[in-house]
Amino acid sequence: MTFDAHPRSSLIVALDFDSLKSALSFAKQVADIVGMFKVGSQLFSNAGPEAVRQVAALGNGVFLDLKYHDIPNTVAGAVLASAAMPGVQLVNVHALGGSAMLKAAAQAVSAGVPMGADRPRLIAVTVLTSMDQKTMREVGMTGSPLTRAVKLAQLAKKCGVDGVVASVQEAKAIRKACGRDFLIVTPGVRPLETGGEKKDDQARTATPTQAIQAGADYIVVGRPITAASDPRAAAQAVVDEIAVAK
Numbered sequence: 001m002t003f004d005a006h007p008r009s010s011l012i013v014a015l016d017f018d019s020l021k022s023a024l025s026f027a028k029q030v031a032d033i034v035g036m037f038k039v040g041s042q043l044f045s046n047a048g049p050e051a052v053r054q055v056a057a058l059g060n061g062v063f064l065d066l067k068y069h070d071i072p073n074t075v076a077g078a079v080l081a082s083a084a085m086p087g088v089q090l091v092n093v094h095a096l097g098g099s100a101m102l103k104a105a106a107q108a109v110s111a112g113v114p115m116g117a118d119r120p121r122l123i124a125v126t127v128l129t130s131m132d133q134k135t136m137r138e139v140g141m142t143g144s145p146l147t148r149a150v151k152l153a154q155l156a157k158k159c160g161v162d163g164v165v166a167s168v169q170e171a172k173a174i175r176k177a178c179g180r181d182f183l184i185v186t187p188g189v190r191p192l193e194t195g196g197e198k199k200d201d202q203a204r205t206a207t208p209t210q211a212i213q214a215g216a217d218y219i220v221v222g223r224p225i226t227a228a229s230d231p232r233a234a235a236q237a238v239v240d241e242i243a244v245a246k
C-alpha cells in the first residue's frame with residue numbers, strides 16, 4: 001500500500017447502506033474527494049463480494065470491515081478470501097480472538113499474495129468505540145477502555161498484525177506503546193462542522209483534528225457524511241480539517 005501525502009488519503013468513508021445501489025450512488029458523489037471506502041457487515045450481508053468489486057471499481061481502496069472473531073482456522077480462511085478480493089487494502093479481526101487467531105490471520109493475509117507484491121494490511125479491533133467502561137464490565141472485561149485497548153494493541157503487534165482500530169482517546173497511548181509504523185485507524189469521529197456533537201450510538205467520540213493529533217493514520221467517518229444534507233461539503237470539511245491538523 002502506498003501512502004499518498006494528500007490529506008484525503010486519511011479519510012475512510014463508511015458505506016453503511018442496506019443496498020449496493022444506494023451505497024454506489026452515494027460513493028460516486030464523493031469518490032473524488034475522499035480516500036478509501038469501508039464496506040462493513042451491513043453492506044456485505046446485503047450485497048456480498050459484489051459490493052467489494054463494484055466499490056473497488058471506483059478506484060478508491062476498500063477497507064473490508066468484517067471484524068472476524070472465530071477459531072483460528074476459520075478466521076485464516078476468511079482473511080485469505082478477503083485479501084484476494086480486488087481493491088481491498090485493509091481487512092480486520094477482533095484482537096479479543098487471542099494470539100493463535102491473530103497469528104493465523106497475519107499469516108493468511110500474506111499467503112495468497114505473490115512475493116514482493118502489495119498485500120492488504122491486517123488490523124485488529126481493540127475495544128469497540130460504542131463501548132464504555134459499563135458495557136465492558138457487562139461482558140466481563142476489566143480495566144478502563146484505555147488500558148484494555150493498549151494491551152490488545154500490544155498483543156496484536158506481537159502476533160504480526162499491522163495495526164489496530166481504536167478510539168481517538170486511545171490512539172496516543174497506542175502510538176507510544178506500539179511505535180510509528182503500527183497503523184492506527186480511528187472510528188467514532190464526529191466533525192464539529194458536520195454534525196455538531198451528535199454521537200449516534202458511539203460512546204467514545206472525537207473530532208478529526210483530535211484524531212490526527214493523537215496519531216491516527218486513518219479516520220473512519222460514516223453518518224456525519226452519509227447522512228449529511230450535502231455529503232460533498234461534509235466530506236470536504238473533514239478533509240480540510242485533516243489538512244490543517246497534519
Ligand code: C5P
Pocket residue numbers: 014016040065125126127128129130165166187188189200202220221222223224
Ligand atoms: O456512522 P459512524 O461514523 O458512527 O460509523 C463508524 C463506522 O466505523 C461504522 O461502520 C462502524 O462499524 C465502524 N467501527 C466502529 N468502531 C470500531 C470499529 C469499526 O465504529 N471499533
